[in-house]
Amino acid sequence: MVTSRRLRAFKRWMLSRGFEISDGLEFVDHPENGIAVRALYQLKEGDVVAKIPKDACLTVKTSGASQMIEHSGLDGKLGLAVALMYERSLGEKSPWAGYLQLLPHHECLPLMWTLNEVNELLSGTELHKTVQEDKALMYEDWKENILPILDFSPSKLNPKYFGVEEYFAARSLVASRAFEIDDYHGFGMVPLADLFNHKTDAEDVHFTSVSSNYESDSDDDDEDECVTDEELTKSSSMDEPELDPALTGKCSGGNLEPSSVVGDDPSMLEMIMIKDVSVGAEVFNTYGSMGNAALLHRYGFTEQDNPYDIVNIDLEMVLQWCSSLFSARYTRARVSFWRKLGYSACISQNSEYFEISSDGEPQFELLILLYIMLLPEDVYNKLDLSVSVAGNIHESSETSLSGDWNILTKKASNMSKESLLSIKVCDALLAVADIRESLYGLNSIEDDIEASGRFNCVGERKLFHSLVLRISERKILEKLRNYSAQPNRFGKRNSARKKMKSKKK
Numbered sequence: 265m266v267t268s269r270r271l272r273a274f275k276r277w278m279l280s281r282g283f284e285i286s287d288g289l290e291f292v293d294h295p296e297n298g299i300a301v302r303a304l305y306q307l308k309e310g311d312v313v314a315k316i317p318k319d320a321c322l323t324v325k326t327s328g329a330s331q332m333i334e335h336s337g338l339d340g341k342l343g344l345a346v347a348l349m350y351e352r353s354l355g356e357k358s359p360w361a362g363y364l365q366l367l368p369h370h371e372c373l374p375l376m377w378t379l380n381e382v383n384e385l386l387s388g389t390e391l392h393k394t395v396q397e398d399k400a401l402m403y404e405d406w407k408e409n410i411l412p413i414l415d416f417s418p419s420k421l422n423p424k425y426f427g428v429e430e431y432f433a434a435r436s437l438v439a440s441r442a443f444e445i446d447d448y449h450g451f452g453m454v455p456l457a458d459l460f461n462h463k464t465d466a467e468d469v470h471f472t473s474v475s476s477n478y479e480s481d482s483d484d485d486d487e488d489e490c491v492t493d494e495e496l497t498k499s500s501s502m503d504e505p506e507l508d509p510a511l512t513g514k515c516s517g518g519n520l521e522p523s524s525v526v527g528d529d530p531s532m533l534e535m536i537m538i539k540d541v542s543v544g545a546e547v548f549n550t551y552g553s554m555g556n557a558a559l560l561h562r563y564g565f566t567e568q569d570n571p572y573d574i575v576n577i578d579l580e581m582v583l584q585w586c587s588s589l590f591s592a593r594y595t596r597a598r599v600s601f602w603r604k605l606g607y608s609a610c611i612s613q614n615s616e617y618f619e620i621s622s623d624g625e626p627q628f629e630l631l632i633l634l635y636i637m638l639l640p641e642d643v644y645n646k647l648d649l650s651v652s653v654a655g656n657i658h659e660s661s662e663t664s665l666s667g668d669w670n671i672l673t674k675k676a677s678n679m680s681k682e683s684l685l686s687i688k689v690c691d692a693l694l695a696v697a698d699i700r701e702s703l704y705g706l707n708s709i710e711d712d713i714e715a716s717g718r719f720n721c722v723g724e725r726k727l728f729h730s731l732v733l734r735i736s737e738r739k740i741l742e743k744l745r746n747y748s749a750q751p752n753r754f755g756k757r758n759s760a761r762k763k764m765k766s767k768k769k
């Protein structure tokens with residue numbers, strides 16, 4: 265395999281900056297797929313395959329624009345984007361020139377798509393609103409934070425490199441490639457570590473860091489001297505996404521990859537094999553446990569059959585279904601009873617939503633809400649009165665309604681989830697699934713599957729990955745429908761068993 269010119273230049277740059285790299289790693293530059301890392305010989309679990317000096321990472325602290333960024337009060341990803349734009353503006357004069365020439369101008373994240381593309385390709389998906397908002401917020405960021413820097417230092421900065429397109433491009437690179445380095449550096453571009461591609465739940469190599477660069481810290485951080493060993497030890501995969509919980513399923517528990525091994529030199533980052541990888545195979549990192557909406561949002565690609573996929577159903581959508589059957593007053597009263605019992609939906613930004621897991625199971629709180637909506641008026645009135653008198657459901661001594669009572673109070677047990685699936689609740693679930701499905705427009709899931717076969721994941725990247733996202737979401741809705749098509753499964757099985765028993769007698 266011939267190494268590309270840009271990779272040769274990058275390798276020379278890494279050597280000049282003190283990187284230590286195993287000769288068992290091969291960097292492959294594919295004209296369409298970009299760069300990947302392969303094993304040149306068998307790599308063993310525990311092998312340290314790379315050591316990366318922290319001062320060779322591009323961060324707000326190491327960039328030549330450090331003072332300007334800090335004086336402007338910028339930090340985090342915004343600060344890092346400015347550092348990246350600044351170093352890019354220096355061209356060959358940047359100490360990171362050998363690294364920067366390897367980076368694409370931008371990553372093809374939905375943030376970089378035109379608004380028309382976003383509206384056409386993401387309509388109905390979990391990403392649609394998020395990306396619309398992202399684009400607006402990033403533009404505001406640029407206007408409020410970057411434009412003033414240009415106005416204050418016109419002689420030092422070349423405006424060509426600080427325009428809104430350049431800012432979006434820098435943000436797309438920061439989103440898809442930055443790592444959390446340590447307390448001192450914060451987020452940073454970590455050359456070499458950012459060449460490994462992602463595979464869900466199949467990480468071969470792990471990125472580790474020992475926190476805080478004492479030698480370069482200023483005098484104002486006395487507390488750092490008292491940090492414990494535990495605080496000193498940090499590790500991460502790609503920087504864990506600052507993602508909308510609605511995209512990651514965080515409502516039911518997020519997932520950070522834990523550290524297994526840690527280096528002992530605080531000035532170096534290490535890449536350590538956590539699995540054996542055979543000769544010729546690609547060496548993967550993991551960017552975290554994310555469904556396709558989160559992967560596409562942050563990295564610009566999707567995976568087939570991603571086990572972390574989810575679909576959300578907004579509370580608004582459930583209320584839309586209610587309004588087709590009940591008065592607004594009726595609906596409000598039932599929702600407030602549901603809240604009074606201590607139930608709530610997941611919350612993200614300004615919306616409340618329920619998760620449907622990748623196997624089509626609805627969130628318990630949604631089932632409870634539908635159950636309450638469909639309670640007969642007399643039962644509901646008694647329950648409501650009883651709760652109001654007792655102050656809360658657990659203190660109420662209501663006995664005449666023991667069936668509904670038990671169901672509503674046995675929060676999150678499997679038994680109660682099954683008992684909620686009455687025919688009416690299942691019909692309601694089907695109706696809500698249909699409302700959610702209608703957001704995808706007129707094309708059926710079969711049309712989407714057929715179309716995805718026609719598009720190339722490289723040449724027609726936006727079309728391909730947006731279709732994979734739509735299909736994975738619609739498959740979950742299909743599973744939700746199957747789930748809802750079997751009302752009272754538990755109850756039925758029970759009664760069937762009882763019948764068999766009585767026959768034996």
Ligand SMILES: C[S@@+](CC[C@H](N)C(=O)[O-])C[C@H]1O[C@@H](n2cnc3c(N)ncnc32)[C@H](O)[C@@H]1O
Nearest residue numbers: 298299371440441458459460461462563564565
């Ligand atoms: C950290 S970089 C990895 C190195 C990258 N391939 C390169 O050429 O520099 C992350 C980007 O690589 C690509 N990528 C990583 N894993 C991928 C995967 N499993 N499928 C498709 N693209 C992937 C995406 O474009 C993503 O935004």
